[in-house]
Amino acid sequence: MKKALLLIALFAGIVAAQPAPTYAAGDGAVPPEMEWSFRGFNPEWDVEQIFRGYKVATQVCMACHSFKYIKHRDLMKLGFSEEQVASLADEMGLGLDDKLISALTTEAALMSYGTEIPDLSLMNMARPHGADYLHALLVGYEEAPEGVSVPAGKHYNKYFPGHVIAMPKPLTMDGQVEYPEGSKVEPTVDQMAKDVSAFIEWTGEPILVKRKTLGVYVLLYLLIFTILSYMLMKSIWSDVKKK
Ligand code: HEC
Structure with a gap:
């Protein structure tokens, strides 16, 4: 019996030993690990959270970023009806099958920010620490420490590799986005950052x-x-x- 236990323990060990994402020295600070419904032993989508995140994404982030792999029809996979989704799309002047493309063109972005603006659909998969990084990035703006100079038009962010980011702090005040009636949480900056990160986790891998x-x-x-x-x-x- 001992051997059987050993075997099981060994097996469990192999399963638990998933490789942790690595972070090179000199990069952004390691983001704190948050609790997410889509992680852990029984992962599931928190549909209300993703919907709140959709609000933040479309009302704030889409001023600059696109979500080119997502269209409104995809929201039906979360259980929304075609009617509900069509009316959401309509509010944005879009059809059900139009991709979520920002009105900001690449040329305009280069002029205003000196850099191209990355598409956000797959962002959580493209960065170590995924949703944790995204949330941390959104709340990680602060005064540059003494001795660190930040060029004009750039911003200091603790979690961004290199710390100097062209994106101005997008979530600046509580209540910036109006949450759907009956939401269990208030649209604080931290909550909006969490919700939009959950939305982007979902756009990355529905x-x-x-x-x-x-x-x-x-x-x-x-x-x-x-x-x-x-x-x-x-x-x-x-x-x-x-x-
Ligand atoms: C005013 C324009 C603007 C808005 C609004 C905006 N961003 Fe950005 N964002 C940028 C720019 C510019 C960059 C490129 C930054 C760089 O490379 O220095 C960027 C980069 C990013 C990155 C990539 C960071 C990395 O690791 O490379 C993420 C993630 C991101 N934005 C998320 C968001 C989210 C989420 C929102 C909405 C809450 C948002 N952004 C709103 C302009 C914007």
Whole structure:
């Protein structure tokens, strides 16, 4: 029995030892780890949160950023009806199948910010620490420490690699975005940052939760299979020994 336990422990160890994202020295500060509904053993989308995040994304971020892999119809995967989604799209002057493209052109962005503005759809997958980084970045603006000079038109951000970012602080005050009636939370800067990060997690991988849940079943299957093969091996060998 001891051996079986050892085997299980070993197996569990392999599963738990997922590689942690690495961060090179000199990069932004390591973002604090937040709690997200889409992480952990039983990941799921918090639809209300994603919807609040959609509000922040479309009302604030889209002034500069696009979400080119997302259209309003995709919101139906969260359980919204076609009618609801069509009316949301309509509020923005968009059709159900129009991509979420910012009105800010690349040329205008280069003129105003000296850099291209990245599409946000896949941003959480493209950065170490994903949603944690995004949330931290949005609340990580501060006065530059003494001795650090920030060029005109740029801003100091603790979490941005290199600390000098061209994006002006996008979430500046509580209540900047009006949350849907009956929301369980207030639109504080921190909450808006969390919600939009959850939205961007979702735009990055709308099937993520399904995939993760499937992963859990696969692991359970493997675990049971391991135990069964061990028991089978035991019983075969005990027969051999008896003879
Ligand atoms: C006024 C224009 C503007 C708005 C509004 C804006 N951004 Fe940005 N954003 C930028 C610019 C410019 C950059 C490029 C920064 C750089 O490379 O220095 C950027 C870069 C980013 C990055 C990439 C950071 C990295 O690690 O490379 C993220 C993430 C981001 N923005 C998120 C957001 C979110 C979320 C919102 C809405 C809450 C938002 N932005 C609103 C202009 C804007």
